[in-house]
């Protein structure tokens with residue numbers, strides 16, 4: 001079933017560390033051979049052995065409208081003929097900025113970068129430069145990319161690979177990263193009290209998607225806002241996952257909470273390598289060349305990436321019904337998954353919001369990293385493979401969120417629920 005993938009993985013491991021260009025792709029914690037993809041269309045992925053999968057990763061978030069979405073593909077083809085890069089300003093960058101600012105609350109200016117990592121790294125530098133303070137608070141199991149400062153108690157691949165402390169990240173850097181459990185305001189208050197006037201920023205995934213999908217408990221984000229206001233700290237919403245996914249204006253719109261800086265990635269580039277950070281002009285004006293806080297990129301604002309993102313964002317802007325449709329699909333799927341897992345007598349928790357969800361095999365609510373880590377991840381491993389064999393492509397780790405695309409049909413959702421029932425039957429019988 002996976003013979004070509006196996007051959008490719010053997011070759012890849014000789015040439016690329018671990019055979020992959022980003023760790024979570026390697027199926028390290030679930031075992032087995034990562035599936036090498038050939039092409040994709042709409043809700044389906046096709047691998048090199050010609051297996052078809054219903055996709056619940058969607059490139060880890062960007063493909064909210066499904067793969068090879070025709071207007072995006074056409075726009076890329078057209079723009080590629082003009083030049084693949086200018087390294088000079090274009091009108092398209094203004095249009096992208098206008099569109100983003102019209103969709104996202106509380107921002108006047110946006111700077112485009114090439115990844116979510118760059119977005120978060122730059123937003124943190126800006127927060128530090130703006131406040132003149134060095135330390136910041138992040139939450140256990142939240143992931144903000146692989147810049148040194150964020151690789152402390154990080155989620156996603158760092159959690160999947162169970163790396164407690166990343167070699168190469170110096171103590172000097174790590175000591176300015178303060179960590180608290182997600183959803184735990186008293187812990188944040190204690191950190192602030194212990195480091196008066198030293199904390200530049202609190203960075204948070206407003207809905208965490210890098211330890212499974214974990215929702216903010218009522219009052220958590222509001223509490224962070226208040227603490228930041230009281231202590232002169234900037235609140236950074238990392239909306240790399242949630243931006244343009246939970247609502248057109250992301251989590252700020254959904255929860256009605258204002259962040260001081262917001263970071264984006266994934267959907268903002270329509271599947272091309274793009275990130276961005278944004279905020280009020282009073283803060284963003286400190287970025288070079290308007291201000292002294294330096295940030296740059298040879299390929300930033302790249303025309304192909306910009307037109308891909310612009311086309312996708314425009315579709316979302318003009319068709320808010322997409323968010324309603326996505327949520328209906330998610331609700332239908334969650335109901336079906338609960339029936340299938342419950343029917344098989346499997347203890348489980350499903351967290352979900354908008355078009356994000358995750359399944360943890362545990363009898364207690366999953367509200368933070370420690371709960372997610374204590375779940376039955378061996379059962380998740382077996383579930384993952386049983387679903388893969390049945391043509392459903394789930395994230396290969398319980399420390400990742402599932403992402404739905406609007407290309408999913410009723411038949412796809414029914415097929416996924418049916419596969420879940422069969423998978424659980426096979427697991428409980430084995």
Ligand code: PMP
Nearest residue numbers: 115116117143144145240241265
């Ligand atoms: N922040 C969050 C919330 C993310 O989920 C990710 C990536 N999954 C990043 C930052 C880093 O983005 P990138 O992989 O594009 O560098």
